[in-house]
Amino acid sequence: xxxxxxxxxxxxxxxxxxxxxxxxxxxxxxxxxxxxxxxxxxxxxxxxxxxxxxxxxxxxxxxxxxxxxxxxxxxxxxxxxxxxxxxxxxxxxxxxxxxxxxxxxxxxxxxxxxxxxxxxxxxxxxxxxxxxxxxxxxxxxxxxxxxxxxxxxxxxxxx
Numbered sequence: 001x002x003x004x005x006x007x008x009x010x011x012x013x014x015x016x017x018x019x020x021x022x023x024x025x026x027x028x029x030x031x032x033x034x035x036x037x038x039x040x041x042x043x044x045x046x047x048x049x050x051x052x053x054x055x056x057x058x059x060x061x062x063x064x065x066x067x068x069x070x071x072x073x074x075x076x077x078x079x080x081x082x083x084x085x086x087x088x089x090x091x092x093x094x095x096x097x098x099x100x101x102x103x104x105x106x107x108x109x110x111x112x113x114x115x116x117x118x119x120x121x122x123x124x125x126x127x128x129x130x131x132x133x134x135x136x137x138x139x140x141x142x143x144x145x146x147x148x149x150x151x152x153x154x155x156x157x158x159x
Contacts, residue, residue, distance in 0.1 A: 023052040027122070028063045029115035030073035042111055043118070046070055056123045057086060057093065064119060076115040078104065081133075091127035092141055093120055102133040109139075117142045 027045040046068055050059040065082040067075055077083070081100030086093055095116070104112055113131070120129050121144040128143035 023054070024050045026050045026060065026063070027119070028060070029076070029118040030068050030070070031076045031111045031115060033072055033074045036072040042107075043076075043114060044073060045118075046073055057088070057120070057126070060119055060123060061086060061095075064116065076112040077101065081112075088125065091125060093123075093126045093129045095120075095129055095131045097131050097133050097138070099133055101131060102136070102138050113139050113142055114147050117144060117147055 025047050026049070028048050029043055030046050032041050032044050048063045050056060050063070061083045064075070064077060077097070078100035081098045081102070081104065083095050083097050085096040088094070101112070116131070116139075117129050120126055128141040128146075129139070130137065130141050131139035
C-alpha cells in the first residue's frame with residue numbers, strides 16, 4: 001500500500017511539473033517542404049508550447065530558430081541566418097539575423113519574411129517586424145496586413 005501511494009504521488013508530481021514546462025500553445029508559421037506542397041499551399045502553422053515564465057518574444061524566436069517536429073514542414077530560416085537578437089522599437093520588432101538571412105532571395109526570402117511576420121506580429125505590442133544583417137536593413141517594416149494570403153483551393157471549388 002505504501003509503495004502504491006508513493007508511486008501515485010510521484011506520478012502526480014511528474015504530471016504537475018509537466019504542466020509548468022508546457023505552458024501556452026502558440027502557432028509558429030513554417031514553410032511546407034517542397035515535396036509536400038499540394039496546389040498553392042506554401043506555409044502552414046505548427047503549434048508549439050511556449051514555456052510559462054518565458055518572455056513571449058524570446059520564446060517565439062527560439063521556436064522559429066529551432067527545427068520543426070513535423071516532417072512535412074521546414075524552418076524558414078537558414079541554419080546560418082537565424083535570429084540572433086531583437087529590440088522592440090515602438091510597435092516594430094527589429095530583428096538581427098545571421099549572415100545567411102541576407103543570402104535568401106526570391107520565393108525563399110518571401111516565405112521567410114511571411115513566416116516571421118505572421119508568427120511575431122501575434123505577440124502583444126508587435127505590429128510589424130524588420131530584419132537587419134550586420135546592421136544593414138534586409139527586410140523593411142512588414143506586418144500581418146502586408147501579407148496577402150490566397151486560398152487557391154477555395155477559389156478552384158467556386159469556379
